[in-house]
Amino acid sequence: MMSRYIFIVGGVMSGVGKGIASSSIGKILQDHGYKVAAIKIDPYINVDAGTMNPVEHGEVFVTEDGLESDQDLGNYERFLDIDMYRFNYMTTGAVYESVIHKERNLEYGGKCVEVVPHIPEEVISRIELAGRKTKADFTLIEIGGTVGEYQNMLFLEAARMMKLKNPAGVMFVMVSYLPIPDKVGEMKTKPTQYAARTLNTAGIQPDFIIARSRKPIDEPRKKKIAVFCNIKEEDVISAPDIETIYEVPINFEKQELAGKIIKKFEKFKNGSRQKIKKPVKGKDRILKWKNFVGKIKRLADPSNKKTVNIGIVGKYFATGKFVLSDSYISVIEAIKHAAWESGYSPNIEWIDSEQYEKDPKKLKELKRYGGLIVPGGFGSRGVEGKIKAIGFARKEKIPYFGLCYGMQLAVIETARNLARLKGANSTEIDANTEYPVIHISEDQKINIKNQRYGGSMRLGAYPCELKKGSISGKAYGDKTILERHRHRYEFNNEFRDKLEKVGMTVAGVNRERDLVEIVELKDHPFFVGVQFHPEFKSRPLSPHPLFREFIKSAIKNGGN
Ligand code: GLN
Numbered sequence: 389m390m391s392r393y394i395f396i397v398g399g400v401m402s403g404v405g406k407g408i409a410s411s412s413i414g415k416i417l418q419d420h421g422y423k424v425a426a427i428k429i430d431p432y433i434n435v436d437a438g439t440m441n442p443v444e445h446g447e448v449f450v451t452e453d454g455l456e457s458d459q460d461l462g463n464y465e466r467f468l469d470i471d472m473y474r475f476n477y478m479t480t481g482a483v484y485e486s487v488i489h490k491e492r493n494l495e496y497g498g499k500c501v502e503v504v505p506h507i508p509e510e511v512i513s514r515i516e517l518a519g520r521k522t523k524a525d526f527t528l529i530e531i532g533g534t535v536g537e538y539q540n541m542l543f544l545e546a547a548r549m550m551k552l553k554n555p556a557g558v559m560f561v562m563v564s565y566l567p568i569p570d571k572v573g574e575m576k577t578k579p580t581q582y583a584a585r586t587l588n589t590a591g592i593q594p595d596f597i598i599a600r601s602r603k604p605i606d607e608p609r610k611k612k613i614a615v616f617c618n619i620k621e622e623d624v625i626s627a628p629d630i631e632t633i634y635e636v637p638i639n640f641e642k643q644e645l646a647g648k649i650i651k652k653f654e655k656f657k658n659g660s661r662q663k664i665k666k667p668v669k670g671k672d673r674i675l676k677w678k679n680f681v682g683k684i685k686r687l688a689d690p691s692n693k694k695t696v697n698i699g700i701v702g703k704y705f706a707t708g709k710f711v712l713s714d715s716y717i718s719v720i721e722a723i724k725h726a727a728w729e730s731g732y733s734p735n736i737e738w739i740d741s742e743q744y745e746k747d748p749k750k751l752k753e754l755k756r757y758g759g760l761i762v763p764g765g766f767g768s769r770g771v772e773g774k775i776k777a778i779g780f781a782r783k784e785k786i787p788y789f790g791l792c793y794g795m796q797l798a799v800i801e802t803a804r805n806l807a808r809l810k811g812a813n814s815t816e817i818d819a820n821t822e823y824p825v826i827h828i829s830e831d832q833k834i835n836i837k838n839q840r841y842g843g844s845m846r847l848g849a850y851p852c853e854l855k856k857g858s859i860s861g862k863a864y865g866d867k868t869i870l871e872r873h874r875h876r877y878e879f880n881n882e883f884r885d886k887l888e889k890v891g892m893t894v895a896g897v898n899r900e901r902d903l904v905e906i907v908e909l910k911d912h913p914f915f916v917g918v919q920f921h922p923e924f925k926s927r928p929l930s931p932h933p934l935f936r937e938f939i940k941s942a943i944k945n946g947g948n
Contacts, residue, residue: 390519390554390557391425391516391519391520391522391523391524391525391526391527391557392525392526392527392557392558392559392653392664393515393519393526393527393529393550393554393557393558393559394413394526394527394528394529394558394559394560394561394649395529395531395547395558395559395560395561396409396410396413396528396529396530396531396561396562396563397531397535397544397547397560397561397562397563397587397592397594398531398532398533398534398535398562398563398564399534399535399562399563399564399565399579399580399583399584399586399587399597400534400564400565400566400579400580400582400583401534401565402533402534404563404564404565404600405563405600405627405633405636406530406532406563407428407459407460407463407464407530408463408467408633408636409561409563409598409600409627409636410426410460410463410464410528410530411426411460411463411464411466411467411468411636412467412636412637412639412640413528413561413640413645413646413649414426414464414467414468414526414528415467415468415637415677416637416640416641416645416646417525417526417646417649417650418468418673419637419641419646419673419674419677420646420647420650422524422525422526422650422664423522423523423524423525423526424468424470424524424525424526424527424528425470425476425518425519425522425524425526425527425528426461426464426468426472426476426527426528426529426530427475427476427477427478427514427515427518427527427528427529427530428457428458428460428461428464428476428477428478428530428532429477429478429479429511429529429530429531429532429540429543430458430477430478430479430480430532431479431480431531431532431533431537431539431540431543432479432480432481432532432539433479433480433481433484434479434481435479435481435482435485435842435843436455436456436457436477436479436481436482436842436843437449437456437457437458437479438456438842438843438845438874439841439842442714442715443715445458446458446459446714446715446717447459447462447714447715447716447717447718448874449461449462449718449924450847450848450872450873450874450921450924451471451472451473451474451476451477451848451872452471452472452473452848452849452870452872453473453474453848453849454847454848454849454872455473455474455477455843455847455848456843456845456847456874457472457476457477458477458532459714459717459718460530461476461477462717462718462721462924464476465924465927466721466926466927466928467634467637467928469927469929469930473521475514475517475518475521476518478511478514480539480542483507483510483511483514483542484507486510487501487506487507487510503542504542504545505549507542507546508542508543508545508546508549509546509549511542511543511546512546512549512550515527515529515546515550525664526649529547531543531544531547534583535562535583535586535587535590536583536586541590544587544590544592545590547560547592548590548591548592551592556653557653559595559596559649559652559653560587560592560593560594560595560596561594561595561596561597561598562583562584562587562594562596562597562598563598563600563627564579564580564583564584564597564598564599564600565579565580565600565601566579566580566599566600566601566605566609567579567601568601568602568603575601575603575605575606575609577609577612577613577616580597580599580613580617581612581613581616581617584597584613584616584617584618585617588618593618593619594617594619595619595623595652596619596623596624596625596645596648596649597613597617597619597623597624597625598625598627599613599624599625599626599627600627600628601627601628601629602628602629603628603629604626604628605624605626605628607621610624610626622648623648625640625643625645626639626643627639627640631684631685631688632681632684632685632688634677634680634681634684634928635681635685637677638677638678638681641674650664676929677929680728680928680929683728683731684728687728687731687732687733688733692733694731694732694733695732695733695734695735696727696730696732696733696734696735696758696759696939696942696943697735697737697756697757697758697942698723698727698734698735698736698737698757698758698759698760698761698939698942699737699738699739699754699756699757699759699760699761700716700719700736700737700738700739700760700761700762700763701739701741701760701761701762701773701774701777702738702739702740702741702762702763702765702770702774703740703741703742703765703769703770703771703773703774704738704740704770712738716763718921718923718924718926719761719763719791719923720736721923721926721928722922722923722926722931722932722935723736723761723935723939725926725927725928725930725931725932725935726926726931726932726935726936726938726939727939728928728931729931729936730936730939730940730943732939732943734939737757739754739760739777740770740773741770741771741772741773741774741776741777742769742770742773743773744772744773744776744777745770745772745773745776748776751776751777751780752780754777754780754781754784754786755784755786757786757942758786758787758942758943758945758946759786759787759788759789759914759938759939759941759942759945760777760778760781760786760787760788760789761788761789761790761791761794761938762774762777762778762788762790762791762793762794762797762798763791763792763793763794763923764791764792764793764794764874764875764921765792765793765794766793766816767816768816768817771797771817774793774794774797775797775800775801775804778790778794778797778798778801779801779805781915782801782802782909782912782915785912785913785945786945787913787914787915787938787941787942787945788912788914788915788916788917789914789916789917789918789934789935789938790916790917790918791918791921791922791923792873792874792875792918792919792920792921793875794917795906795907795917795918795919796814796826796875796877796879796917796919797814798907798909798915798917799825799826799879799887799892799907799917800812800813800814800825800826802887802890802891802892802907802909803823803825803883803886803887806887806890806891806892807883807886807887807889807890809822809823809825809883809886810822810823811823812824812825812883813825813826814826814827814877815827815828815877816828816876816877823883824880825879825880825883825887826877826878826879826880827877827878827880828876828877828878829846829876829877829878832844832845832846832876832877835876836876845873845874845875845876846873846874846875846876846878847872847873847874848872848873849870849871849872849873850870850871850873850898850901850905850920851868851869851870851898851899851900852868852869852870852871852896852897852898852905852906852920853868853896853897853898853899854866854867854868854869854895854896854906855893855894855895855896858893858895858896858906858908859895859908859914859916859937860895860896860906860908860916860918860934861895862937863933863934863936863937864933864934865933869896871905871918871920871921871922871925872920872921872924872925873919873920873921874921875919878903878904878919879903879904879907879919881902881904884904887907891909891910891911892907892908892909893907893908893909893910894906894907895907895908895916896918903919904919905918905919905920906918906919913941913944913945914937914938914941914942916934916937916938918934922934922935923935
């Protein structure tokens with residue numbers, strides 16, 4: 389059976405939650421028993437998201453097979469509880485790159501290779517490949533950007549061509565924004581009408597319009613959209629702002645969106661119904677999710693006293709929660725998942741490490757936190773402050789969890805202050821340090837020398853063998869694990885003995901490459917640094933084991 393394809397496009401403006409809407413449509417279809425796949429298309433020339441600034445573009449989400457992709461793939465993984473791969477993502481750059489590559493290989497057999505049809509054809513073949521590989525009943529394709537802009541036109545063209553080829557197997561959802569101007573006080577549908585018309589000029593008629601707004605859309609406005617955008621009233625789906633993103637599927641389900649999608653696909657063939665068979669049972673999943681959302685909402689209630697303060701220490705050039713929470717979305721979600729499971733509401737705060745460089749006395753303010761995290765990062769800004777914060781967490785026995793850079797900096801702190809290796813550093817920060825406890829691997833040296841920066845870090849899942857009895861060993865249940873990486877620098881084994889002597893435990897190694905992947909400190913309630921990014925693997929109903937232990941320890945510590 390061929391997959392059916394649902395394209396999700398954005399109307400009016402970006403940033404209205406197209407990714408969450410796509411994930412939620414996938415989720416409700418799954419809950420109805422269907423197999424779902426999801427693809428994100430980014431209209432950038434960048435071949436992948438690895439070279440984009442996370443503060444501007446949001447987090448770089450790393451897949452199991454090592455693609456540096458958009459944060460929406462993280463949303464898909466968290467909502468759909470399935471792993472994403474390279475075939476779940478494409479950019480304009482990646483599409484052009486493969487067309488040019490094929491042209492160079494004479495794969496077009498002497499034809500003149502043109503933007504149309506060859507680029508949309510490449511897009512289609514990639515979409516169909518994902519549908520085939522996953523054997524999905526429904527493949528969702530989220531087209532980045534907004535209808536009407538120049539950048540994503542070729543992707544809309546691909547979508548139109550797919551519909552033409554297979555009218556019964558392709559559907560369109562437009563996620564549109566309905567403003568409520570303060571002065572007017574009522575919801576306006578005109579921008580959405582224009583967006584639908586613009587989509588029409590690309591040869592596409594939306595089957596559903598998801599009405600994103602501050603408030604639920606009322607009947608008169610539904611009617612307006614129906615008339616002007618040429619769809620049925622019942623196919624206008626209300627999507628007001630809500631407390632938690634995880635409630636969106638429930639909101640869609642209340643309006644029977646999955647049922648409506650399925651019915652539309654089934655009805656298509658000659659007007660007669662053709663059943664789409666369900667491979668999996670979904671009923672208990674709906675219930676589980678409902679209970680989960682109910683719990684989050686109860687915990688978020690201001691009357692709930694069970695909160696845990698978590699501080700994330702980093703360099704923060706951009707202020708405003710929005711930017712930061714977008715660049716660390718997986719870390720934040722992983723903290724939430726673990727805290728919720730423990731019956732606590734997390735209170736996450738951003739701490740600018742540079743303040744400790746200027747005024748170390750401020751470090752004592754860190755005692756307010758149940759636990760501290762230093763997340764991934766690059767470059768030297770704010771690093772000394774982060775190292776000071778890690779030292780404080782070590783001495784004051786505040787639970788500490790270092791993610792990638794946070795692990796490397798914990799190694800530096802231990803080297804300097806416990807092993808007395810004065811000036812120990814990572815060669816990323818100080819190329820001439822006497823004690824390069826973190827250094828660049830030989831293959832990475834070659835990449836840098838040849839200016840091969842794109843997609844060349846140590847990326848994706850690598851196995852890690854755990855030390856029995858260590859904090860990590862116990863958390864994971866003493867088995868070999870697979871965790872995702874994104875870095876160029878590594879623990880320098882030359883210093884392993886020295887560091888072990890002063891109480892550092894090497895709790896996880898990659899045998900094949902002889903690499904240290906996890907370090908821990910003894911005599912501390914929770915001091916764990918991991919060279920990988922565990923946050924990518926946390927799911928709402930199955931929090932990551934290390935985050936779970938960290939949060940438990942943070943709850944116990946309390947903070948004040
Ligand atoms: N900058 C460090 C490296 O490249 C850590 C990277 C990270 O935290 N993702 O090794």
